[in-house]
Amino acid sequence: MAKITYVTHDNQIHTVEVQNGLTVMEGAVQNDIPGIDADCGGGMACATCHVYVNDEWFDKLPNKEDGEEDMLDMAFEPKKNSRLSCQIIVSDELDGLKVNIPSKQG
């Protein structure tokens, strides 16, 4: 279990408990957090679960797998700290993780 904080583009803060093993994307979808569309359902085939990871957390996350960076090419305003939230798997170590959701996904 980890507390994950999602900050939407209008600075609304949503902190929810997400079960270990789920992805950060699933945590958002299950808790109705707006702005994470996840159109492809976690197949790394779209970029609509794109988030910005807070700097202090970015380096602590496991590295991107092949393909994630390719999909991020298609994300809306990708930055250095961009990740696909469907590729971040929640564990106790991620307790306190904070991600920002871009102003739109399309």
Place this chain on the structure above:
Amino acid sequence: MNKTDALIIGAGPTGLFTAHQLKLIGLDCEIVDNLDKIGGQCIELYPDKPIYDIPAVPECTGEELTNNLLNQLKPFDIKFHLSERVDEVKKENENWIVRTNNGTTFSTPNVIIAGGVGSFEPRKFPVKECEKFENKSVFYSIKDKKIFDGKIVTIFGGGDSALDWAVELSNNSTVNLVHRRDDFRGAQATVDKVQELAKNGKINLFTKCQINSIKGEDKLESLDIKNDNKETKTLKTDFALGFFGLIMQLGPIANWGLNIDKKTIEVDTEKFETNQKGIYAVGDICNYPGKLKLILSGFHEGALAARACFKLARPNEKYRFEFTTSSKTIKDRLGVKGD
């Protein structure tokens, strides 16, 4: 005006199998899809990715599944309207009048929405001012490459479309290629070609850069790109081309008076009919208690929606349930010999 027993919106696996079910029970149908090819998400998002949960098919790719479904449709004559998006659905007497963005119209008692997550549209530049130049000096696809001859063209993206056009247009135009990182995801041969052209000064390559702003009055004059260190650079340009892939949008479906919740359409589980009589939703786009977004669920939903269509398309006939193994009528439709 095209008259048909049922119009299917979406040529993904669910739309294709629904067409098969309609034809088996003796109804005709036509299919509209906004993509320029058949297969929906299977072909656009994961043509090479294996799928393991199609009944009786241990493993197949999105492309193989699409081809198999098309093979299954071979006995039937089905008209596809590709690269067309359904914009308007209106009731006229007992029929629905459907109009696409190309002006094609249909009159049909049954509309089956098999639209997945919506229609695929090009992903656009994040800079809002780009909108006013769209289809004049900002493009997301190329119809006539001659308009770029002798001009300065700035291409954004790192996939095959961006790279192929950079190579092609470098013959007759000044080409700037801008990409957000050093790696490209296009075919290696094309990446090598781009690197070579960049070395010879035929392509001006700007990596780790993204669009920041765009300038011009009636026509585009220049645009600013920004690198990772937030340094900006102005590029004089006549055209900007963005190749950032496709995004799925619910689009005009939202305006047809259907009950929509979170980009999905509410249906009953007997006919997969929406709150509008004669409009059905099947596959990923429909929603009901227990809905699973699996291809196999779409097949089931399509089969039931097809039977519901029969009632409205043949009001004076009674639908008879028959098996493909034993029905002579169905075998005739399939063009196979009976026993």
